[in-house]
Structure formats: C-alpha cells, structure tokens
Amino acid sequence: MRMSKGLATILTAAALLALPCGAANAQVTLKVVMHSDLKIVDPIWTTAYITRNHGYMVYDTLFAMDEKGEIKPQMVDKYDVSADKLTYTFTLRDGLAWHDGAPVTAEDCVASIKRWAAKDSLGQKVMTFVDTISVGNPKTFTVKLKEQTGLLVFALGKPSSNVPFMMPKRVADTDPNTQISDFTGSGPFVFKKEEWKPGDKAVYVKFDKYKPRSEPASGLAGGKVAKVDRVEWLAISDQQQAINALLAGEIDYIEAPSHDLLPLVKADKNLKLVDWNPLGNQYTFRPNHLHPPFNNPKVRQALWYAFNQKDFLEAVIGDPTYYKTCKSEFPCGTAMSTDTAMAGLLESNFQKSKDLLKEAGYDGTPVVLMHSTDLQVLTNLAPVAKSLMEKGGFKVDMQSMDWQTLVARRAKKEPVNAGGWNAFMTSWVSADILNPVMAGFANAGCDKAMFGWPCDEVTEKLRDQFARETDPAKQKEIAAAVQKRNTEFTTHLFLGQWYLPAATRKNIDGVLSAPAPVFWNVEKKSQS
C-alpha cells in the first residue's frame, strides 16, 4: 500500500506539531515522602497528623491561620458580628465548588461544623456556647450564642487536628464515629481514590475548578494556587532510603527527615532544607495524677526543680539550630507565650527537688516511667528524665516499649501494679497547644482530661474564663494565670521547643511556612 504524498505531508506536519505540544502539556508531578503512610482518610474520625495533612490537600476550611498566626477568612467571604457579640453571620465566597462540580452551600458547611464539633475537643467546648446554627440562604449561615466567647472564629480556623474541614452535606451527615467513604472535597487537590494504594502511594491531582482567594498565600490562609498538576505521596518508611531517593532525584520532598540525616542533605548541592514549620514542636512530661507518688502535688512540683530543658534537647535533637529552650507553656513566638512564674524552675536545682520530696513525705515509691523506643524524636527523652529525676531524689523504674504499646498503656487508669503507669513523655505540635483551651494537657477536668487525668477546679475555671473572653489582651493574662497555676499544680511540664525542616530538591520552590505541610503554592521548576 502506498501513501499519497499529500497524506504523508499532512501526517508528518501533524506529528511535528504534536511533539512540542506534548512537551508543553507535560504534567508536573511532585513526589513527596510524608512522615508516615496514609492509612485513614477521614480527618474528623482520627487526630492523626498524616490524615490532617491529607485533609488540607482535599478539603477547604471556612477560616485559616496565616503566617503571623492570625485567623483569616478562607471559604468565608465576610462575616458580621452583632453588637452584643452573640450572633455571627457568615457569608461564603462566590464560585466555591465541590470536586463533583456541585456548588458549596451553607447547608454543607453547617453539617460539616456539626460533625467536626462532635469529635474535636475545642469544637465540643465551642458548642457549649452555641445556641443555634441556622442556614439563611445557600451562601449564608448564622451561629447564635448563648453567651459570648472569643473562641468561635478561632476554632473554625484552628490549624491542627481535628481541623474543621468542610465536606458535602451527604458526607458530613455520616456518624462521627464511622469513617467516611466518599472523599469529595472542595480543596485545591482531588484525591484519586482508585490510585490510592496504602503502603505504596496516595495520589492527588489539581482541581481545575478551584477558585483561590485573591490574596497571596500566607500560612494556611490566602490564595491556594496549585502550581503542580499531580502530587504523589510515596510511602517510604525507611528514612535512609527516603534520603537516598532524594539524592537520586526519584523524589522531590521529604516532610520529616530525621535530624541525624540532615548533614547528608546539607552536603549535597542539589538539595536544600526548608523550614516549613517555624512554630515547631514542644516536648512534654505528663505525670499520672491518679496514683502515688504523682497524686501528691508537692511530689509533682519537685519535677520543676529536677528538670532542665537543655539536657533533653541536646540528648534528642543535638544541633542547637533545631532546638530552643522556651519556658512557656504556650509555644514561644505565639500570641499566648509567657514566662510568668518560671523564675528558678527548669534549672535542675536538685537540692530544692530533694527538699520538696522530703516535705511531701515521698517514701521512695518508684516512678514507672514509660520509655518509647521506636520513634527517634522521643527515644532519648525518658533516659534523660530518669537521670535528672534520680539526681533530684526520685526512684525511677523506666520501662521500655514501642510507641503503640505506650499509647495503649497510657489509656489505663489502673494502679501501676495492675498494668498502669506513672509518667510518660511526648511531643506536641505547637499548633495544637496555642492556648489553654486547645492544649490537651492543660485540661484538668478529671475524667474528661487526657491521659494522666489531672483534676483541678482552679485550672478549669481559668480555662472557662479564657473561653468566654473576647479581648486578646485579657486572654493573654488568663493564659499567664493558667501557666502560674500549672507550676503549682503541675498538669504537665514543658521541656523545650524543637524544629525539623523538610528536605527538598533545589528546584522546589514556594513551600509555605505553616503549622501543617501543604502543597499549594509549591512549584517544581525544571532541573538545570
């Protein structure tokens, strides 16, 4: 068969035209390794950070925290507060759409708020102030309060788990204790459910119909402009392998490379470190208030004198670039941070610790300290605590276990000889502990408190006052009072802030400084 000359010319021309076209339309894929594999995809069902991060890809929020820590409207166009500060009317932005093309309505948002508030502790607190939430029209809804609170807008823009992500009403109507199975969101990326292979990868593609705000991106607020077509979260559990893959150019970004591998990143000219979370994290020591010896406030108080922050931070993080001593219950660099009542504390005054123990009548009961061995950022904490406590006059029985065993055991209220515990150490993402109401360990509501179950009316009254207060200056005073009370009652001890930058290829730009890692605004330039 012979092809006519004309046809051959047309085909050749078409092929030549197709080549540059194809190149121009090449999909830009960002390959990233997050701090863990995505297993659960309902950000309201779990507080796991990886699921929160997934939420920021797929869903949008009514409000969001910007780079300065201020709460700004996101899906909300404007909101009005009545003169008596009891009625908030929210109006949604024009052009908001779900991934299936349907418009976002006020009804969707109200259902989403209700599902979130049923699970989230700050949401539950806010709902105690709420009288009604009603839909005005498809773009407007109103929240009527029983009494004033300064928490409503803050809670709707809270940056960390559980984040009040907006979902379509049909999804948000799911029982809060049942996982959702419809992953339709209205965020800048669409979750590709059919390409999600747990243990391998999760895939997101750019949502072409997403209408970003006009302001530049700032923290979790501002215009969420997706600058890559596709984001793949690859599950590489081995840290060394993740770095190897980054060195070889197989991936573009590692969210949380371990501190000991950072010199490898610094040494390679094709890689760089990006400080995406300037708020960092805070180490804490949590005593169990139910059992001896920590059911005695004086014994708990001795801990303030036995510990110092630097020993912990040096033992775990090592490089001072990535840690900061901070004698504030609420992270340094945030609105509520304060050094109130901290003079002389956390300075390893062992004699004072011993004196307090003697005063308390401490009988040498060993403190069962749970030691997590499998998470590098926690492993060295308990041995340092043991050493400092022993110098301060305590007897310590440090018991080593993996983190999941610790997580299960810390939920037990039984006495130590029946499988219970006296203390454990953990780390909080700073964005989760910005004020006395959202900070989980500040809750001293007995059975309603987190593991350790502190029970203190004074602290609870202060937290209630904070929730009612609408003046930021007075809120700060109450936060300082909460901290002062903590130094007397000791719900928990704060042991310094630490930071972990992301590692990226040099051609990755636009990574935002935010309390959670997000991928809008991130560009992948062609490698030179």
Place this chain on the structure above:
Amino acid sequence: MLGYILRRLLATLPVMLIVAVFVFLMLRLTPGDPAAVIAGDNANSEQVAAIRNSLGLDQPIFTQFFIWFGNILRGDFGESYFFKKTVAELITSRLEPTLALSLATIVIAVAVAVPLGVLAAYRQGTLIDKIVMGFSVLGFSVPVFVIGYSLIYLFAIKLNWLPVQGYQRIGDGFGGFLQRLILPSVTLSVIYIALIARMTRTSVLDVMGEDYIRTARAKGQVEVKVLFKHALKNAAVPIVTVIGLGVALLIGGVVVTESVFTIPGLGRLTVDAVLARDYPTIQAVILLFSFVYVLINLLVDLAYTLFDPRIRY
C-alpha cells in the same frame, strides 16, 4: 501419589487451626490497642473507647475469636481496621510484588549457586574453591539490609544505573518492572546463593568418589557431562531440600527487603499491620504464610521423586 497429596493437604487443616488460635491469642495478649492507634495522639479516652466499640474490640476475647473464625470458614477474612478495604483485597493487591521478588530471587540464587557449588567441588582445595567458600561465609554473615544499602549506594546513587526504591507492576511495562526488581532480588539472593552453593559443593563432593562417576569417566564422558548429568543429579535431593527451605525462609527475607526497597508487597504489609496493630490483616497474612510454608514442604517432598526413582509415595 494422589492419595498421598490429599492426605498431606488434609493434614494442613489442623495445622492451620492451631496457627489461627495461636496468632489470634498472641495478638490479643500482646500490648497495644488498634483503637488508640486509629484515634491518633490527640484523642481523649472517650474517643478511643468509641472507636474500640465500633470495631468490636470491647467484646470478650472468645466472642471476638468465634466471630473471626466463623467468618474465615465462610471465606471472609474481614476488613482492615485502617484501610477501608477488605483484607482479601489488600492481600491480592500485594501479592504480585512479593511473588515477583521471591521468584526472581530463587531463579538468581539457583542459577548462580548451583554452578558455583559444582565448580567448587570440582576444584576442591584450589583458589576457586576458597573464593567460592569465602563468598559463601560472607553472604551468610552479612545482614540483608547491609547488602541492600551497599548495592543501592553503588548502583543507584554513585553509578545511577538502577532506581533506589519502588516497584513497577509488570502490566505497566516489563522494562521498568525488571529495572526495579534487580537490586532487591540480587540483595535477597546473596544469602541463598551462599546457602545453596555450600550445600551443592558438599553434596557433589559426596558423590564424586562413587563408582558410577568413575565409570562415566572411564567411558570417556566429558567432565561437564560427568559433573552436571551424573554427579549433580545424584546429589540433587539435599540441594532441593535446601532450595525448598530457602523458599520457605524467603517469607522472612521479603519482610526486610521490601521494607528497605519500598516494595509494596506482603512483607511491607505485614510490618505495617504489626506496627499499627491491624489485627485482621496480621491474622490473615500469617495464615497465608503458614499455608504457603506447608505447601512448599509438600512440593519439596514431591520433587524428590523426580531425582530419585527409589522414592515412592
């Protein structure tokens, strides 16, 4: 023969039952709580309790066992606590990488180890023998992850010949599939090359002094034919046993190798499930591994008849 196979298969049933009971109890008695893992670090006791209730983990252990075992008898292995997928779906999706890795490892191991073992036996006491045996000791002693990282450093990072990690399904292109399989299967095969080469050498040495070898040589057979047709075939039974054991031991090897090379196979699934206390997945995977182990032993027993006509079942 058919009767023997049926009897052996029937004998697997009590084995599987014991494994099922053992695995179930072991998981429930091991510290850890899947509900706490699911709820996340910021959850309070009430949230954890609600999840425990929704998963049925607050029921008595015997009730949980009978529900699970009853479902298994109906062919239902349950749903993963985490992935919103049935365990059967999860295992099916992870089967290909593990099978590919295991098969490639065994092919490489046999293809390299058997000739090396025969050569070492033939050149007993020479430098070649010493090199082969030295390699064998090294291969046996160095942990899999050290071999893996060394090969990655050399071939993926320094020479940039092969990818560092990952897996490509065969359906997405054979070239990419093979490229991503080379490093993990070579890594995993080192220990089996060492094991099989040593066994081959010993077995071949045992038969080299036999009369039929002398007769074959006297008849003027070339040495290659003497070694591979007469010596190797008669030395095959212990070698096949070691290869069979190696296949069974691969189950442990793939766990490490799949983790090092980020291959989404059954080994990775096992590690992830154990770390997350995903009981339904762990139980099903261990039952599957146990069944495969029993099956491989049966196949090895049957293979003996191919090499030694005196063996009859």
